[in-house]
Amino acid sequence: MELYRSHVLVCGSTGCVSSDSLKIIDLFNKELEKHGLEKEIKVVQTGCFGLCEAGPIVIVYPEGSFYSQVKLDDVPRITEEHLLKGLIVHDLTYKEPGKKEASDSIDDMGFYKKQQRVALRNCGVIDPEILKEYIAYDGYAALAKVLTKMSPEEVVETIKASGLRGRGGGGFPTGLKWEFTSKAEGDVKYVACNADEGDPGAFMDRSVLEGDPHTLVESMTIAAYAVGANYGFVYVRAEYPIAVKRLQIAIDQARENDLLGEDILGSGFSFDMEIREGAGAFVCGEETALIQSIEGRRGMPKVRPPFPANKGIFDKPTLLNNVETFANINQIILKGADWFAGIGTEKSKGTKVFALGGKINNTGLLEIPMGTTLQETIFEVGGGIPNGKAFKAVQTGGPSGGCIPAEHLDTPIDYENLIALGSMMGSGGMIVMDEDNCMVDVARFFLDFTEEESCGKCTPCREGIKRMHELLDKITEGKGKLQDVDKLETLAKTIKKASLCGLGQTAPNPVLSTIRYFRYEYEAHVNEKMCPAGVCQALLQFLVIPEKCKKCGICAAKCPVNCISGVKGKEVYLIDQAKCIKCGACLEACPFDAIKKG
Amino acid sequence: MKTFAELEAIRKKAQKDVRLRSGSGDVRVVVGMDNCGIEAGARQITIALMDEINKHNLQDVTVTQTECLGACRLEPMLELYEGEKKTTYVKLTPELARQIVTEHLVNGKTLKSQTIGVFER
Numbered sequence: 001m002e003l004y005r006s007h008v009l010v011c012g013s014t015g016c017v018s019s020d021s022l023k024i025i026d027l028f029n030k031e032l033e034k035h036g037l038e039k040e041i042k043v044v045q046t047g048c049f050g051l052c053e054a055g056p057i058v059i060v061y062p063e064g065s066f067y068s069q070v071k072l073d074d075v076p077r078i079t080e081e082h083l084l085k086g087l088i089v090h091d092l093t094y095k096e097p098g099k100k101e102a103s104d105s106i107d108d109m110g111f112y113k114k115q116q117r118v119a120l121r122n123c124g125v126i127d128p129e130i131l132k133e134y135i136a137y138d139g140y141a142a143l144a145k146v147l148t149k150m151s152p153e154e155v156v157e158t159i160k161a162s163g164l165r166g167r168g169g170g171g172f173p174t175g176l177k178w179e180f181t182s183k184a185e186g187d188v189k190y191v192a193c194n195a196d197e198g199d200p201g202a203f204m205d206r207s208v209l210e211g212d213p214h215t216l217v218e219s220m221t222i223a224a225y226a227v228g229a230n231y232g233f234v235y236v237r238a239e240y241p242i243a244v245k246r247l248q249i250a251i252d253q254a255r256e257n258d259l260l261g262e263d264i265l266g267s268g269f270s271f272d273m274e275i276r277e278g279a280g281a282f283v284c285g286e287e288t289a290l291i292q293s294i295e296g297r298r299g300m301p302k303v304r305p306p307f308p309a310n311k312g313i314f315d316k317p318t319l320l321n322n323v324e325t326f327a328n329i330n331q332i333i334l335k336g337a338d339w340f341a342g343i344g345t346e347k348s349k350g351t352k353v354f355a356l357g358g359k360i361n362n363t364g365l366l367e368i369p370m371g372t373t374l375q376e377t378i379f380e381v382g383g384g385i386p387n388g389k390a391f392k393a394v395q396t397g398g399p400s401g402g403c404i405p406a407e408h409l410d411t412p413i414d415y416e417n418l419i420a421l422g423s424m425m426g427s428g429g430m431i432v433m434d435e436d437n438c439m440v441d442v443a444r445f446f447l448d449f450t451e452e453e454s455c456g457k458c459t460p461c462r463e464g465i466k467r468m469h470e471l472l473d474k475i476t477e478g479k480g481k482l483q484d485v486d487k488l489e490t491l492a493k494t495i496k497k498a499s500l501c502g503l504g505q506t507a508p509n510p511v512l513s514t515i516r517y518f519r520y521e522y523e524a525h526v527n528e529k530m531c532p533a534g535v536c537q538a539l540l541q542f543l544v545i546p547e548k549c550k551k552c553g554i555c556a557a558k559c560p561v562n563c564i565s566g567v568k569g570k571e572v573y574l575i576d577q578a579k580c581i582k583c584g585a586c587l588e589a590c591p592f593d594a595i596k597k598g
Numbered sequence: 599m600k601t602f603a604e605l606e607a608i609r610k611k612a613q614k615d616v617r618l619r620s621g622s623g624d625v626r627v628v629v630g631m632d633n634c635g636i637e638a639g640a641r642q643i644t645i646a647l648m649d650e651i652n653k654h655n656l657q658d659v660t661v662t663q664t665e666c667l668g669a670c671r672l673e674p675m676l677e678l679y680e681g682e683k684k685t686t687y688v689k690l691t692p693e694l695a696r697q698i699v700t701e702h703l704v705n706g707k708t709l710k711s712q713t714i715g716v717f718e719r
Contacts, residue, residue, distance in 0.1 A: 003652035005644070005661040007618050036641075040648060062622040062660050085631045086663025107621075125619060135605070136612035144602045257599040265602050 004042040006083060009059040011124065012045035013210045014203070014242055020072065021056040027072055028058075031079040041083050044133075047211015048203075049124035051111055053363040054094050059124075064105035068094035097361040097383045111362050114381050116343070118351045119167075119204070119327035120367045123211030128246050131253045134214040140259055142333035143218050146225055147267040150333075155226035156182055159329070161337035163349030168194055168285070168322030169397075169426050169502065171348075171415040177319060180309035181227040184317035189229040191220050191273075192313060192320045194290055195236035195243070198282040199398030200449065202429040204353040205323035207365055209236065209243035212327070213250035217260065217273070219329035224271045227319050232273035235290050237280040247275060282399075282453035285427075286501045287320050289455065300455045301501035322427070324353055344370030348414035356382050358431040359389065368413075375409040378432055389434040393517070397426025399446045400506035402513030403439060422513040424506065438535035439518040440525055443510045444472040450507035461504030464495035468511055476536040480526040489515055534597045540582045541598055546572045548594035555586035555595060614657055623658035625703065626679040627651075631663035638673035639691075646692035647676075650699035659703060672717055678702065686714040 010016075010025045025045055032038045049057050054068035058078070065088050067078060074092055081087045093102040096110055103109045117123075126133035134140075146155055160175025181189065193216060197205040208215065220232045236244055251273060254260040262270045276294050283289045284299040291313050293299035312318020328350060332340045341349050348370040354377065357363050361383030368377060374394060378384070385391050393403040396413075402423030404411070411417050415425050433442060447469045456462045471488050474480045492508030499505045515522060524530050531539040544555070544564075549572045556564040556573055563580050566573030575586070575595075587595045599605060617623070627647055631640050644661060651659050667675055672688035678698070685708060687698055694712055701707050710716070 003648055004618065005648055007616075009619070040644070061618045062662065064621060084663075085636075085665065086628075087665055126616070132608065132612040133616060135609050136616045139609075140605055141609070144605060148602060259599065265605065266600065267602075 004040060006041045007061045008041060008043045008083070009046045009061065009124070010043065011047070011049050011055060011057045012128075012242075013048035013123075013207060014240075015048065015052040016055040016057060017242065019056050021070075023072060024056055024058065024070055024075060027075040028079065031076055032083070035079060035084055037079070037083060044127050045129070046126060047123040047128050048120075048207040048365060050115075050120070050207075050365040050367075051094075051362060052365065053361070057094075059106060063088060064107055066094045066103065066106045066109065067092050097386070111364075111366070111381055111383065114372065114376060115367050116351050116369050117367045118331050118340075118343075119208060119324050119353055120211070120365070121331070122215065123207050126212065128211050128213055129249050131214065131250075131257065134212070138330070138334060139214055140218055142330035143221055143259070144265070145333055146222050147264065147269055152182060152226045152228065155222065155333070158332060158337045159226070162332045162340040163337075163344075163347075164325065164328055164332065164340065165348065165415065166322060167324035167328075167352065167427065169424070171425055174321060174325055177309060177321065178223065178226055180307070181229075181317050181319040184310045186317045188231075188316045189227055190313045190316055190318045191224045191227065191229045191232040192291075192294065192318055193220055193232070193234045193326055194285060194287065194320055194322045195234055195240075196278050196280075196285045196290060197237070197240075197323075197427065198280075198285045198453075199355075199427050199429045201357045201431060202355040202398055202427050204355055204365060204428055206240050206243050207353075208323050208327050209240065209247050213243075213247040214254065215327050215330060216247065216323060217250050217254045219326040220273060221260065221264070221271045222329055222333065223319055223321070223326070225269055227317075229319065230270050230272070232271065233294050233313065234273065234275045235278055235284070235294055236275060238277040239280045244275060244277060251275070281455070282449075283455040283501070283503050286503060289501070290320070291318065300457045301503075303500065324428070345412060345414045347416055352413065352425070352428055354428045354430045356430050356432070358395075359385050359434040359437070360432040361386050370414050371412040373410050373412050374404065377413065377430070378409070382432070385432065385434050389436065391432070392435050392437055393433045393439065393442075395423070395431040395433070395442070395446075395510065396429065397424040397506075397509070398429040399449045400424075400503070400509050401426050401429065402509040403433070403442065403517065404513070405517040422516055423509060426506075436533055436535070438476075438531050438533035439514040439521045440472060440476055440531075441533075441535045443514045444469065444476055446510040447472060447507070450503065454503060454507070458498075458500040458504060460495045460498040461500070461507065464491055464499075465504070465507050467491060468495070468508065472511070475522065475525045476531075477538040478525070478529045478536075480522075482523070482526050484526065485515060485519070485522045530598075537582050541577060542575055542580060542582065542584065542586060543596050543598060544573050544575060545594050545596055548592055549573055550592050550594065552591070554589050554591065558585045558589040560585060617657060618660070622660040622662070624681055625656075625659045627659060627661050627676055627698075628679065629661070629663050629676045630665070630667040630673060632666035634666055634670040635673045635675070640674040642692050643674045643676065643690050643695045646695040647699060650696045651703070654699065654704055656699070656703055669714070672714065675714070687712045688714050688717055 058067040095102040164174040165171040288302040289299040308318040353367045553568040563576040675688040678685045
C-alpha cells in the first residue's frame with residue numbers, strides 16, 4: 001500500500017471544470033513528478049466544494065489550505081512552496097469578503113462554519129470515480145445494515161420517524177411515499193429518481209451526482225428493498241454530461257462488485273438500475289410528466305390520482321424521490337431516525353441544500369440545518385451583498401418561487417414559513433437581489449422562463465402565463481394602467497387554482513409576491529411612469545446635472561444618436577429626451593459624474 | 599466483493615488511505631524543509647520517515663514540513679509533536695530518521711543522543 005503525506009484535492013465538478021480544473025490536475029501531476037514528490041503526494045479529483053465563486057478550488061491536506069481561483073501559473077508555486085517546503089502560499093489562499101487576512105484552513109472559513117453537510121457530506125471530500133473512497137466514508141454500510149439487520153417494514157418506519165420530506169419541491173413526507181408504494185399491490189414495482197433539475201441556477205442534484213454518485217446507487221437500492229422493487233430508473237437531463245458519466249461509472253462499479261444486480265452480496269435481494277436521459281424540459285421535473293418521458297412518450301403531466309405509488313412507470317407502483325432526498329437516506333439508516341429528527345424545526349427536519357446566486361458574495365452551494373434564518377444564510381454563510389449595495393429581496397424556490405423582502409429576513413427557513421410568505425422551498429434555488437433590481441422586471445424575467453417551459457396541455461397555464469407576461473411587458477414599457485396590476489393579481493390567482501400541475505400552480509408566485517411586497521414599484525411604473533430601480537429602459541431618463549457639468553463635450557462625442565447639444569467650454573450640455581435611445585453611453589463616458597439616471 | 603465481511607475489510611483499508619483529509623493526527627513529525635534543510639538532505643529524511651512509518655502502520659502520525667527551524671548548522675532536523683509535547687531532533691541521517699520512528703514513535707523512548715539539547719550544550 002502507498003502512504004501519502006499530503007492530499008491535493010482539486011474540484012472536478014462542472015463549475016471548476018469550466019475554468020480548467022482538469023488542466024490544473026494534469027499540471028500538478030507533472031510538477032510533482034518533476035520534484036520527485038509523486039510517491040508522497042496524491043492529487044485527487046473531487047466533486048464540488050460549494051464555494052463556486054472562488055473556483056477553480058484546490059485544497060491541500062492535512063493543513064486544509066484553501067486555494068481559490070487557481071490559475072495554471074500558480075501550480076508550480078504551490079508545488080515548490082507548499083508541497084515541497086511546507087509553506088502555505090498565503091497570497092493564493094482564499095480571503096473571505098470583509099476579512100483582512102486569508103484563512104489558513106478550510107475549518108476557519110465562515111462559509112463552512114454554519115453549514116452542516118448531510119446530503120453533500122462526500123462532495124469535495126472523495127474522488128467520485130473511485131469506489132474505495134466512497135467505502136472509506138461509510139459507503140454501502142447503510143445498505144449492509146438494511147440487508148442484514150432490518151426488515152423492509154423497519155426501513156419504512158425509520159424513514160417515517162426521521163421526518164424527512166421531499167427535497168424536490170413539494171415537501172411531501174418521504175416515509176409516507178415509501179409506505180404507500182410498499183403497500184401498493186403489484187408483482188413488479190419500480191424505484192425512480194428525479195434528477196431532472198430544471199430550476200435555472202440550481203445545481204444541488206448535479207453536485208451530488210458529480211461528487212458522490214454512489215450515494216444514489218446505495219440509497220435507491222435501500223429504497224427498492226423497502227418497497228419491494230427490483231429495478232430502478234434515474235431520470236437525468238442530458239445537459240449534465242459529467243453527472244451522467246460519473247453516475248454510469250458508479251453503476252458499473254457497483255455491478256462489478258456485487259453491490260448491484262442479482263443476489264447483492266449474498267443477501268438474496270436483487271436490484272439493478274439504469275439511467276434515462278431527458279432532453280431538458282422544465283415540466284419533466286413534474287412527476288407524472290417525468291414518468292411519461294421515461295416511458296418514451298412526450299413529457300406532459302397527467303391528472304392525479306392515480307398517484308405514482310399505485311400507478312407509475314408502465315402503470316406499475318413506483319417510488320419517485322429526488323436526488324437530494326435520496327442523498328439523506330444512508331445517513332438516516334446509519335445514524336438513526338432520532339438523529340435526523342433532532343436537526344431542524346418542528347415540521348421540517350434535517351438540512352437543506354441551497355444554490356445561492358445573484359447579488360451575493362459567496363455564490364455557490366451550501367447546506368444548512370432547517371430553521372436557519374434567511375439573514376444568517378445570506379449574510380453569514382453567503383457573505384452578504386457585494387459592492388456595499390443594500391439588500392432588496394431574495395427569491396427562493398426557483399423561477400416559480402416568490403420574492404421575500406428585507407423585513408422577513410429573520411424568518412427561519414422551513415417549508416411552512418416560506419409558503420406563508422408567498423414563496424416556497426422548491427428545490428432550493430436562492431437568488432439574492434439588491435437595490436439595483438426592479439421587481440417588476442424580475443417578475444417579468446421569471447415569466448419569460450415559465451411561459452417558454454409550459455407544456456401547453458392545460459389552458460390556464462398555457463394562455464394565462466402568456467397574458468400575465470403581456471401585462472408585465474406593458475407595465476415595464478410605461479404603458480400600464482393601475483387596473484393592470486389588479487388584473488395581474490386576479491389572473492395569477494386563477495392560474496394557481498386551475499392549472500393541472502405544479503408548473504402552472506406555482507408560476508404566478510413571482511408576480512403575486514412582488515405585488516404583495518413591492519406594490520409601490522408597480523404603482524410607480526403605472527402612475528408616475530418611473531422605474532425606481534432605474535432598470536426598465538423605456539422609463540429611464542438620462543439627465544445632465546447643470547451644476548456638475550464641466551462643458552467638456554465628451555458625452556456629446558460618445559452619443560451614438562447625436563442627441564446631446566451644447567457648446568464646448570461655454571454652454572452646459574443638454575440631452576434631447578425625444579431622441580435619446582437610453583443606451584447609457586453618456587453616463588459611462590462622463591468623467592465628472594454629471595449625468596444621472598432617473 | 600462477495601460478502602459483507604469483505605466490504606468491511608475493504609473499508610478498514612480504505613479509511614487509512616483518506617485519513618489525511620480529516621486533518622493532522624495527534625502526533626506530527628515536522629521536517630525543516632527550507633533551502634538549508636534541503637541542502638543538508640531533508641528530502642531523504644522525509645522519504646525515510648514515511649517509509650518506516652508505513653512499515654509500522656502508524657496511522658495517527660502525520661508527516662509535514664516547515665520553513666527553516668532557525669538552527670541551520672544542525673540541519674537536517676525535525677520537530678516531533680505529541681499533543682503539547684515537542685522533541686527536536688537534529689543532525690539527522692536517513693538511518694537515524696528510521697530509528698526515531700522505531701524507538702520514539704513505536705517504543706516510546708526518546709532517542710537522547712540526537713536531541714537538540716545534546717548539540718547545543
